[in-house]
Amino acid sequence: MKKRFKYKTLDEMRWEAITLGIDIPFSDDFGVFKRPVDLGSETISNRFVDQPMEGNDAQIDGTPGPLTLRRYRRLAEGGAGIIWVEAIAISREVRGNEKQLMLINETIGAFKSFVAEIKDVSLKANGFEPYVVAQLTHPGRFGKNRKILFHDRFLDEKYGITEDFPIMSDEELENLKYDYLKAAKLAERAGFDAVDIKACHRYLLSELLAAHTRGGKYGGSYENRTRLLKDIIKLVREEVEIDITVRLNLSDFIPYPYGWGSNEEGSLDFTEPKRLLKELEELGVKIINVTASTPYLKPHINRPYDEMGKYNPPEHPITGAMRLLNLAKLAKENLSKTLVVASGFTWFRQFAPYVAAGALKNNWCDFVGFGRMTFAYPDYPKDILFKGSLDPKRVCITCNKCAELKAAGESCGCVIRDGEVYLPIYKKMEESQKK
Structure with missing residues (x-):
């Protein structure tokens, strides 16, 4: 359903949402964005999160390249309370591609300078240091050294995965815990405030949550499928003085038995995701950054858009954006201490501040995350905070x-x-x- 953003006023958007049966949580109380958040370890200055957006611009050795540094300087000047740094490979062997950031012993010096510059630029421009998160990742089936955890009928078909394709062993998965631990220790040394044990978009830890058809220690039962994620978090918490966060799929929107957050009847089922949310909170995870699905199969779910080449989204973008907000609301309702980042605001363009303020005011989330908007309009937080608006000529148009x-x-x-x-x-x- 190709729909172009055509709204001249907030009321026009509100009316179309009503005709679709959708109640968007609008608010013009932008003061909610300025409220600081006390994490105990640190105070976050405002409610904006620059989401992790891969730039494919690292150096061959895995250190930030000139365009990487340019992007993050602009974000630091832009004034978000949290800068969630894009996917960082946890070892040389699992690097997604030759342009992905990589945190290893040989790159620690460059990352120290990188994080220090982000904080220094923001301090000079905005009067505070942002909370900087390192997204630690293993790409799983999407990496350059591709292996799968199990055969997924939908992703296998799309990417030509044959029956004889290599499957990661339980021993390989077990050993990954120590790669994550090593990367977390390096992140602490580099000056990051937190690590994200990434479990979204069907990268390795996300795919493992859906390993219903896998045998062994890490497949089949809920306990087995969530084991590695929780073991990594326990290990990092015990050995590293750094906050832990998780960017988490609440559903893959892939049918059972190949998906997470679905059941045998063919319906969405959040029983397991809600259980995992509570267990992550018990493990001391400070922030859950909510998302869903995978851009490799259903891109309209995790990034609602108007048009995208030959792929015709099957729904109105408002429906997709509100789905992401409702997933954040679900997470917030099932957590008592762990904080929630909501996604899905970028599609609303210049009206995004009203939706974001509404989500915060209605307690659907604790932070509002912008992804593609950070590429187009890196100083969007500053304009919302101090001008009370976004410039329609600068917003992301979700092209x-x-x-x-x-x-x-x-x-x-x-x-x-x-x-x-x-x-x-x-x-x-x-x-x-x-x-």
Whole structure:
């Protein structure tokens, strides 16, 4: 269902939502964004989160490259309380591609400088240091050294996975705990405030949650499928003085027995995700960053958009954006201490502050996360906080060109709003695809 964003006023958007049977939580009380959050370990200055968006622009050795540094300087100047740094490979062997960040002994010096600069730039520009999270990741079936955890009928078919494709052993999974621990120790040394034990979008720990058809220690039962994620968190908590967060799929929106958050009757079922939320809280996880599905199969679910090439989204983008907000609400209702980051605001463009304020005011979440908007409009927090509005000529238009660049292995950013840097890269990509 291709729908272009056409709203001139907030009332026009509100009316269309009503015709779709959707109640968007609007509010014009932007004071909610300025309320600090005391984590015990640190105080976060405002409610904005720059979500982890991979730029495919690291150096060959895994250190931040010139475009990486440029992006994060702009985010630091932009004024978000939390800067959630994009996927960082936990070892050389599991690096997703040669342009992905990698935190190992050889790169620790560069990461110390990187984190220090983020904090210093924000302190000078905004008067505070942001809370900086390192997203530690294993790409699983999407990495360059591809292995799967089990055969998934939907993803196998799309990516040509054959019956003889290598499957990771229980021993390999067991050993990964210590790679995560090592990376967490390095993150602490580098000055990060927290690590994200990433369990979303069907990367390794996310896929493991859905391993109903896998045998052994890490498959089949709920206890087995959640074991590695929880064991990693326990290990890091015991040995590293750093906060722990998790970016978590609450559902893959993939049918059972290949999905997480679905049941044998073919319906969504949040029984297990709600149980995991409570167990993560008991393990001391400070923040849950809520998301869903995978961009490799159903991109409209984790990033609602207007149009995207040949892929025709099967729903109105308002439906997709509100699904993400309702998932955050579900998480918030099932947690008492752990804080929740909501996603799904970028599609609302210049009206996003009203939706974000409504979500905070109604206690659907504790923080509001913006992803693609950070590429297009890195200082969106500052404009909301001090101007009380977003410039319609600067907002992300969800054209998906940044994702096209990433899919092609190119350095990615906003082709429309940051065209001086990224339009030439995009044009070069288009030319190469024509050949």
